[in-house]
Amino acid sequence: AVATATDAIGLGTAVYLPPLRDPVHVAHLTATLDQLSGGRFRFGIGVGIGPDVEAEYANLGVPFEERGPRLSELLEVVTALWSGEAVDFNGRFCELEDASIGFGPVGKPPIYIPTAAFDPTEGFPGPIRDRLVEHGDGWLPINVSPAGYETSLSAIRGFLEEAGRDPAALDPAIYLDVVIDEDEDAAIEQARDFYDRYYPAWGRLSDEEVLAKGVFGPPAEVAARLEEYAEAGVETMAVRFTTPQQREQLRRFDEAVAVDS
Numbered sequence: 001a002v003a004t005a006t007d008a009i010g011l012g013t014a015v016y017l018p019p020l021r022d023p024v025h026v027a028h029l030t031a032t033l034d035q036l037s038g039g040r041f042r043f044g045i046g047v048g049i050g051p052d053v054e055a056e057y058a059n060l061g062v063p064f065e066e067r068g069p070r071l072s073e074l075l076e077v078v079t080a081l082w083s084g085e086a087v088d089f090n091g092r093f094c095e096l097e098d099a100s101i102g103f104g105p106v107g108k109p110p111i112y113i114p115t116a117a118f119d120p121t122e123g124f125p126g127p128i129r130d131r132l133v134e135h136g137d138g139w140l141p142i143n144v145s146p147a148g149y150e151t152s153l154s155a156i157r158g159f160l161e162e163a164g165r166d167p168a169a170l171d172p173a174i175y176l177d178v179v180i181d182e183d184e185d186a187a188i189e190q191a192r193d194f195y196d197r198y199y200p201a202w203g204r205l206s207d208e209e210v211l212a213k214g215v216f217g218p219p220a221e222v223a224a225r226l227e228e229y230a231e232a233g234v235e236t237m238a239v240r241f242t243t244p245q246q247r248e249q250l251r252r253f254d255e256a257v258a259v260d261s
Contacts, residue, residue, distance in 0.1 A: 010040050011040050017067075019071045020062055027081035043111045047068055073092060075135045077089055085100060113128070113136040115140075119144075132160070137171060138172070140238065146232040149232045173234065174236075176226075177240050178215050178222060180253060184221070188210050192204070222253070
C-alpha cells in the first residue's frame with residue numbers, strides 16, 4: 001500500500017525474519033514489492049532474538065537454533081531466484097529443481113544486515129561476518145553508541161576490503177528508537193511503556209536499558225545525538241518512534257532535524 005501511494009521515499013524492512021518463511025515465497029514477495037515501488041525496496045533481514053521470537057519459531061515448527069544457517073542458505077536461494085531464471089539448489093534446508101518466480105526485481109534490492117545480540121566493538125561472530133561479506137549492502141545495528149559505531153564500522157570496512165569488496169559500497173545505517181519530549185524522564189517513560197506492550201517477554205526495562213536503544217529527550221538534544229551518529233559514519237537512519245503519538249513525534253522530529261541542519 002505504501003509503495004503504490006508514494007513515488008519517492010525509500011521502503012525497507014527493519015527487520016524481516018526470512019528463516020520463518022519459504023525462500024521461494026520470500027523471493028517472490030520481495031521482487032513484487034521492488035516492482036511495485038519502482039526499485040525503492042531495501043531488504044533488512046535478521047534472525048531475531050528473545051523469548052517472544054523464540055515462540056514464533058516454535059509456533060511455525062522452525063528450530064530456533066537453526067535460524068542462522070537457515071538465513072545464510074535462504075539468502076543464496078533468494079538472490080539466485082531474483083534473476084528470474086530457473087534455479088537448481090541442493091542445500092541443507094532447501095532443495096529446488098528448475099524453480100523460478102518468473103520475473104525479478106527492478107534491480108537487486110540492497111540487503112541490510114542487522115546486529116543486535118552482541119557488542120560489535122568486541123568483534124563479529126563468524127556467521128555475521130560472512131553474511132556481511134557475501135550479501136551485505138548495508139549494516140543496520142541497534143544498541144550501539146556513536147563511538148562504538150565508528151570503531152565497528154572501521155572493522156567491517158577492513159574485512160570487506162580483505163574479501164576484495166569495495167568498503168565504500170556499504171551503506172552505514174543504524175536503527176534508532178526515538179521519543180522527543182522536553183522532559184527526558186517523560187520521554188524515557190513513554191518508551192518504557194511502549195516496550196512493555198510491544199515486548200511483554202522482556203520485563204520492565206531500566207532507564208539505562210531504554211537509553212541504550214536510541215535517543216530520548218528534548219528536540220535539541222535529540223538532534224545533537226543524531227549528529228554524533230552522523231559524525232561516526234552513519235549515512236542512513238531508520239527511526240522508530242516508541243510512543244503511541246506517531247504523527248506528533250514525526251512532526252517534532254522533522255522540526256528538530258530541520259533546525260539542526
